[in-house]
Amino acid sequence: MFLLHATSSRAHHRLAATWAAAAMLASPQALRAQIAVVGNTVDEQTGAPGQRYEGSVVVRNFSGQPQSLRIYQTDYRFAADGSSHFDSAGTTPRSNARWITPSASSIVLAPRSDVTVNYSVVVPADDSLRGTYWSALMLEGAPSAAPVVGARQVGLSSVVRYAVQLATQLPTAGSR
8 A cells, every 4th residue: 555645755756657667567569659750850842932832741650550640730949059849830930830731630540551641832922031931740649549448547658749840941132
């Protein structure tokens, strides 16, 4: 019998770590990544105002079970200290998120298969646009194990999310 209220903070953290380790050992299959982006996680294209172009990302299901994939966009900011930030789509000054339309918002991947997620980019017909604009296409696997109704259980699940940076280079005036 465990008396959590009588344990110190350090003992509580050790107990939580022990439970987490036991859960990982009991179910190693559930903790492995089920999906992965195949290929580059950066797609950089050259565009022009008013131009439309297309791209794609390949996602692989490594498991023997169907896997749900959620597809959405965020802005992507990064700093010199190594930090990355994924803000709401279209909220940062150099964002191209509103120019991009993914082919789907969710897909179910068949066991041990690949799926291609297509997207189209329509650059606004604005001649004042110059330089590089970017955002991230997020590809997020959903936990697939459903709890057993009425059964007492302890478990862990992980969500794997890939960010594919989509950059659009527009013409600039001047020289280096």
